[in-house]
Amino acid sequence: MTKVPTPKPWISAIHAYVPGKSTGADGRPLIKLSANENPLGTSPHALAARADVAEPCRYPDPDSKALRAAIGGLHGIDPARIVMGTGSDELLNLAAQGYAGPGDEVVYVRYGFSVYDIAARRCGATPVVAPDADYGTDVDALLALVSARTRVVFIANPNNPTGSFLPAGEIARLHAGLPADVLLVIDQAYGEYVAAADDDGALALAERHDNVLVTRTFSKIYGLAGERIGWGTGAAPIVDTLNRIRGPFNISSTGQAMALAAVADQAFVEQSREHNRAERARFVAALEAMGNHGLRPLPSQANFVLILFEGKLTAEAAYNGLAERGTITRWLPGQGLPQALRITIGTAAQMDDIVAGLRELAEAAK
């Protein structure tokens, strides 16, 4: 028998991340409301900065110094306590790798972000999944599963794919219930979509405690998903750990320049937040006005809405029907949600189209 290299069993157990699609079954491009991208695009200042990057033959700044200073200035964080990642995805994986390994446990909630499962398995740790509370995060259920083997707890706030949100009191209660040697990772990929008055207090926790890492991204409200830029903040030893194992030049020159310009353009961020708030409210109201077709939009603080299909029209039929009409959404049977569609908030016209499409499909299924 010929021998072949054998992957580690915990690597073989990983289900690769399934990204949102952008083309239909026949390959034609569709309006993409499947990946929570910004429908307003990217700040024009960031786009202009892309052209300024000189000398692609040079390595980028390995420490993204100017960018960390700008992020620190915006959020009132010492730049020494900021670590950059190739997307926040890199940081989520590094957090698991830095603090957990074979025999250790990584805890997150059912219907949490799918990367947590991959991050736990990649480093050989055992994923432990807490039950949800009507699709939301249940702090008591999470805490009940924390054991002597628990090394890392992941929570996204707002959560993807549910859109659910834990207020500051619940986040504080979760943190207070954890042993001091368990790392709490609070993933705020959608943090900028939350109104300032509803701040969940995660950044303040990361500033005050030795066991909290908060991650953020330029992929969502900043409209820079293609550049792969994320950042995290926590106590100095946590930042030091992640810096040891991150890619040495993990943010490209172009990415650093564009993100720097994007941070400076908070007017674009505000405009994106307001667009999202207004269109999300209009979308949910239209769904609720559709009457008794069994479509249940879950309350969302993010730039998408998860709709449960509890009537005659199934999520799968709605997914296929909307795709036939030219829009791709996210159907999530692989995440245990065959009854749900996640729909990104797009432009006003795109949302009108979706509502019209869903109404037609629901009437036809009656």
Ligand SMILES: *Cc1c(COP(=O)(O)O)cnc(C)c1O
């Ligand atoms: C989109 C998303 C991310 C961001 O991933 P990037 O690697 O920064 O593009 C992180 N966490 C959650 C929950 C997300 O939905």
